[in-house]
Amino acid sequence: MRTLVICIDRDNDLGEKANVSSPIIGREDNIKAAVELATVDPEDSDSNTIFGGVNVLNELHSKGIDAEIVTFAGDKNVGIISDQKIVVQLDAFLEENDITNAIFISDGAEDETLLPIVQSRIKIDSVKRIVVQQSANLESTYYILKNAFNxxxxxxxxxxxxxxxxxxxxxxxxxxxxxxxxxxxxxxxxxxxxxxxxxxxxxxxxxxxxxxxxxxxGQMTFVTNTIAIILAVIATMIGAITLWKYFTTGGGWYYGLITLFTVFINVTVWWYVIAILFANIGKMVDLKRNDHFSLKDVSPSLFITAMGLLFWGASTYILTIGAFPGATDSPNFSIQYFIYSVVGAIIIALAGIKISQNESIYDTKRKITKGKKDKNKN
Known part of the structure; x- marks a missing residue:
């Protein structure tokens, strides 16, 4: 049985301030990393967390327990990105080492939000929070505000x-x-x-x-996502300019906020649809280059097109029956457009569902066939 002492630096102060890469494995490397961080920023609590982990490791060794210490660092973008990086490091470490239980070291509630994630992979025997004692002068209002704003x-x-x-x-x-x-x-x-x-x-x-x-x-998604962002900005500007024109001529009380919102949807919906389609096309090109493309990757594009038809048809009909000045079609034509858009959206959505369903069945059969071949080889 081997015990792991886990220290967490969720916002990657070790990498950002001390230029130390993680995971940091072993007593000596952790002490060195903590000293480097404390030298760069003496007020950072992560160095105290590591020293607290080393202290726990020394206690375990004095009792004859086989233990090791490791520090995992996340990312300055605290949240999903930092947690994913820590999880990747933790999974890789557990695959290479025989660990049965762990002791979790933290410096506050932020690091302890990772407890459920760590517990899902290894048994946690204890959680120790490192609290730094400060003098009364350091606890003054000025010091607290100064460090908060930093x-x-x-x-x-x-x-x-x-x-x-x-x-x-x-x-x-x-x-x-x-x-x-x-x-x-x-x-x-x-x-x-x-x-x-x-x-x-x-x-x-x-x-x-x-x-x-x-x-x-060097992926195509960089270019297509950039195009999508530009198109989305253009669409928003077109919608805002159109709204401002009607707002300044008649005012929100004259047209109504719902009508103005419908105008925004009507003039921008296809811009947004094309932007999303560009992003999806880039993703499909990269999947094809990496031999991971399947027909069900086309389904999101079909669903987006179907939603665009629905919003365009509905907004056109609402503006026409409300006798909006910018609406050029008669109510009879607009209701036809709305019906055609609903029927077209349903057909396109059904095509997307059919493609996705057929591809899922194909993937299942392929996995079964591959499993049988592997079993026959063994």
Missing amino acids: DPKISQTFFVPIGLTALIYAIFLLANYPEGAIIGISAAIGAYMLYRGFNLDQPFALLRERMKGSFYE
């Missing part, structure tokens, strides 16, 4: 809204339109709050990592 996670949350407000206000003052500053500031802060409220930083961080990986690996 933390990127806190400073971004606090300074970004204030910075956006000041920047937008300055731009509208230069444009001699101070009244628009209220609209711009409200829109920017509202968008930022929605961004934070829906926790969209994780999907954007994943997208950034994928774009970076596809760029260095």
Whole structure:
């Protein structure tokens, strides 16, 4: 039986500050890494976590227990990306070493969010949190605020809204339109709050990592995703300009917010559909290059096209029956468009379902056949 002392650096301070790669295995290497981190940033708690792990390792050795210490580091983008990197390191280490149980060392609740993930792979006997004792002077309000603002996670949350407000206000003052500053500031802060409220930083961080990986690996997805982003920006600008034109001529009270939202959908839906199709095409090209392509990878593109038809037909019909000035078709033609779009969307979606289902059946049969061949060889 071998016990593993696990130390976690979820935000990869070891790599970002001390330029130490993980996993860090063994007592001497962990002490060296902790010293290097403490030398660069004496206030970082991760070095104390490692020293706490070494202390636990010494206690285990003094009791005659066969134990080893390892430190896993994640990524500065704390969340899905950092957790995935730690999981990959942990799985690789467990495959190469005979470990039966572990002791988890952390410096706070953030690292301990990984406990369920680690427990799903190895038995945890104990959890030890390292708490650094400080003097009364260091616990002053100034020190706490100073260190809080130096933390990127806190400073971004606090300074970004204030910075956006000041920047937008300055731009509208230069444009001699101070009244628009209220609209711009409200829109920017509202968008930022929605961004934070829906926790969209994780999907954007994943997208950034994928774009970076596809760029260095020479994948087609880098080009097609860039095209998709540009098309999405163009679509949003077209929709915003169209809305602003109707809003300034009649106002939201005249057209109604639902009608204006329908206008935005109607003028942008195909731009967004084409953008997503470009991203899917790039993905399919890379899958084909790596011999991982199958027909069911076409299904998402068909479903997106079907959804585009539905939104376009429905928005066209709503604008026509509401006698919207921008609608040129008669209600009779618009209802026909809506019916045709519904029928077309159903046909395209059924084609996607059929392709996906047939490919899944084919994959199952192929796995069964391969299993029989492997069994006959043995």
